[in-house]
Amino acid sequence: MESPIKFITKGDLTYLVFTNWENDAHLEHCFTTKFGGVSEGHLATLNLGFNRGDKEANVIQNYKNVCEGLGVSLDSIVLSKQVHETNIAKVTEKDKGNGIITPNQWKSIDGIYTNEKDITLVTHYADCVPLFFYAPKYGMIGMAHAGWRGTVAKIGHKMVKIWHEEENIPLEEIQVGIGPSIGACCFEVGSEVAEVFLETFGQTSYIRKDERGEKYHIDLWACNKAVLIESGILEENISISGICTCCHSQIFFSHRKTQGNRGTLGAFMTLKD
Numbered sequence: 001m002e003s004p005i006k007f008i009t010k011g012d013l014t015y016l017v018f019t020n021w022e023n024d025a026h027l028e029h030c031f032t033t034k035f036g037g038v039s040e041g042h043l044a045t046l047n048l049g050f051n052r053g054d055k056e057a058n059v060i061q062n063y064k065n066v067c068e069g070l071g072v073s074l075d076s077i078v079l080s081k082q083v084h085e086t087n088i089a090k091v092t093e094k095d096k097g098n099g100i101i102t103p104n105q106w107k108s109i110d111g112i113y114t115n116e117k118d119i120t121l122v123t124h125y126a127d128c129v130p131l132f133f134y135a136p137k138y139g140m141i142g143m144a145h146a147g148w149r150g151t152v153a154k155i156g157h158k159m160v161k162i163w164h165e166e167e168n169i170p171l172e173e174i175q176v177g178i179g180p181s182i183g184a185c186c187f188e189v190g191s192e193v194a195e196v197f198l199e200t201f202g203q204t205s206y207i208r209k210d211e212r213g214e215k216y217h218i219d220l221w222a223c224n225k226a227v228l229i230e231s232g233i234l235e236e237n238i239s240i241s242g243i244c245t246c247c248h249s250q251i252f253f254s255h256r257k258t259q260g261n262r263g264t265l266g267a268f269m270t271l272k273d
C-alpha cells in the first residue's frame with residue numbers, strides 16, 4: 001500500500017504532507033518536524049511554541065521559514081489556543097494574525113476551521129494527535145488538537161457535527177488526516193487514564209493491558225478513527241500517518257520522550273485560489 005504521508009525537504013526545512021492532498025492546487029498543508037528553524041538547545045531547531053522559553057524573535061523566524069516553504073504569508077496565520085478542551089472556532093478574515101501579529105484573542109480553542117482563502121490555520125503538537133479536516137468540494141479546512149483528553153471528549157466528532165449540521169457538508173465529502181503523534185507503542189498509561197478510555201470506548205483491541213496487568217497501551221489513532229467513523233466519516237476518507245513522535249524523537253519534538261524539555265511542532269492548512 002502507498003504510504004499516506006511523505007516527507008518534503010526545501011533547503012533546511014523538512015515537513016510532511018498527506019500524499020492524497022499533496023497535489024491539490026487549492027490546499028497547502030503540512031506537519032512540521034524539528035528541522036528548518038533557528039532555535040537552539042532542546043528547542044532546536046524549528047520550535048513553534050511561544051511558551052517554551054524560546055526567544056520570541058526565533059519563534060517568529062521559525063514561522064517565517066515554514067510560511068516561505070508553503071508559500072503563505074506570516075500575517076495570514078491564525079493560531080489556536082489549546083488547553084485540552086473541545087471548543088472550536090470558525091475563523092474569518094478578521095482573525096488573521098491571531099496569536100502571532102496580535103495577542104491571542106481566545107482562552108480555550110482546540111479546534112479551528114475556515115472556508116476563506118489565504119487564512120493559514122495553525123495548531124500545535126508534541127505527542128498529541130493532530131486531526132486535519134478537508135472538504136475539497138465545499139472549500140472547507142479545519143484542524144483539531146486531540147490529546148488524550150480531547151480524544152476521550154471526541155473533539156473529532158464535534159468538528160464533524162459542526163461541518164455537517166451548521167455548514168451543511170455531506171459526511172461523505174469530509175476527508176480526515178490523522179497526523180504523527182505518540183503511538184500505542186509509547187503511550188503507556190496507568191489505570192486511572194485507562195478507565196476513562198474504557199468508559200468511552202468499551203473493551204477494544206486498541207486499549208491493551210500489558211502482560212503484568214499494571215499498565216495499559218492505548219492506540220490514540222484507532223480511538224480517533226473510531227470516533228470519526230461513528231460520526232459518519234467514511235473509512236476510505238481517513239488517512240493515518242502511522243508515525244510515532246516518541247519513537248522518532250530525533251525528527252519530532254516529543255513531550256514524553258523528553259519529560260517536557262521540548263519545542264513545539266505545528267500543523268498548517270491554507271486554502272488557495
Ligand SMILES: [Zn+2]
Pocket residue numbers: 182183184185186187244245246247248
Ligand atoms: Zn512509539
